[in-house]
Amino acid sequence: MGAPRPVFPRGAALWAFLLASLGSVAGQPLGAEPMCTAQPLARYSITFTGKWSQASFPKQYPLFRPPAQWSSLLGAAHSSDYSLWRKDQYVSNGLREFAERGEAWALMREMEAAGERLQSVHGVFSAPAVPSGTGQTSSELEAHSRHSLDTVTEITASSPSHPANSFYYPRLKALPPIAKVTLVRLRQSSRAFVPPALGLGVGGNEIVDSLPDPETPLDCEVSLWSSWGLCAGPCGRPGAKSRTRYVRVRPANHGAPCPPLEEEAPCEPDNCV
Template identity: 50%
Template sequence: METTRNILTISEALYHLIVMMLTLGQGIHSMPVPTDVPMCTASETAQYSLTFTGKWTQAAFPKQYPVYRPPAQWSNLIGVTHSSDYHMWQRNEFASNGVREFAEKGEAWMLMKEVEEAGERIQSVYGILSAPAVVGGTGQMNTQFEVFARHSYLSFIVRIIPSPDWFVGVDTVDLCDGDHWKENVSLELFPYDAGTDSGFTFSSPNFETIPQDKITQITSSFPSHPANSFYYPRLKHLPPIAKVTLTKVKKTNQIISLPVEPTQSNQLPTGNEIEDKLINTPLDCEVSVWSPWGLCKGKCGDSGMQHRTRYILMHPANNGAACPLLEEERKCFPDNCL
């Protein structure tokens, strides 16, 4: 009897151990806790002011700069505060359907749905923030948000308008430094391709990328195609197309103000006018290939002349290389002369 009782006791212990392991396993699956990232131990929450500054000028980006239908501008900003186990988007990873819809069309409903589901599933998202669109390539938008130790990261996305599926943004910027919050963070922003549309130029028609590519940063030499609107082979690096500044706000008893609607005053660049004017990206002239040689014109028995032409694809700007000759001629002898 004693042996039987011991066997039952061991069986019961194993049963409870398995149940406990399964329960813990489910908990770990629903709320992953990364161990390879620094933990934030700040005891209080922090409020930050976010200022997005567009630096998309015709001087800095002269190639195919959009001036109408529509002119260069920025969409509204959509962002989240979150923990390290969540990513709104990641470089060299596939864009979600929500990021795709926002990068291509500026529609945020699906992206917000994904954020909401992530918050419910793994409790990794703390808050959603937004800022109004900038009606122009330069200008500013502002908003404020709150973070705390468990959700000390910020991610956001802003669509480049017009474009096939291009955007700027930040992925998982940590605002915490050990046991305290960073006072100021300033980041230069560069264009990204969502990998869902195959257009090369700002005004390219919608042409779905099949199969979908991963999110990649657009550079002065990538994609390596002369038609690419950001293709500047003479540059080692593109100038920043935008900038974001994050400033810790001193706590008061006042309610955080909501972002203001875009107006003429907050669309004008402030504090960056001199800096923007100093950026003058040289744009070399681009010409087409030569046409075939024309008919040989001349008297029978004598040498004649024939011509070929080419035309300008892109006019030079900002002291870029001048256009070469657009017409050539050479001596020839008339064929089929009677």
């Protein structure tokens, strides 16, 4: 579905993406004989909500060229013998282009071909991109009314183990959600119904999260120490030498402060000038 735009400043690598694959949610395959007991297709609203903010992910948050943003929303209703992507399997060329570059044309052609050749894809839906890390985009789709699809799914980025990664937060046991997908069945009045237990406010097809975005503490990161400088001091008396380091990542959201950036040590001058 929505995927973060792939080019980030300072080499940040966010590969997490979401692609809707609503298996076995459509009606009879294309070309099948209609059944007299068939029910009309139900309409659903699918909403993607980005939660990629500077407060929730302050480390190397992309502000310029390009800023934090999400690609277009793209998915399909299909039968169980087709999938856009399966875990631990290689992706198609179209899905790779969508995940890495945000380009959806090749993936849409693959889904259309599956509908024509395999009669497995019953409907493709899309919605505009989200131009910032936070925001919403939504679309509608049709599926057989016998399926109960109302759901809210939160998407989290994987927890990397390397300090250079933009989503490296060793103090956190789990990262906060980076996005959310809400799928609800529309009533005849085209107003979405969400059970009260989900904690969401509904206005038409607009779904508003009632909880504020979390603030992720970001600890200060400093470079390695430089080499010791020359020993400075008068002849016949102990001198002093120093070394420095610099701040690589400034703390945010009450993270650990930066340690001292300069250190001195006594020494004996090598010569007297």
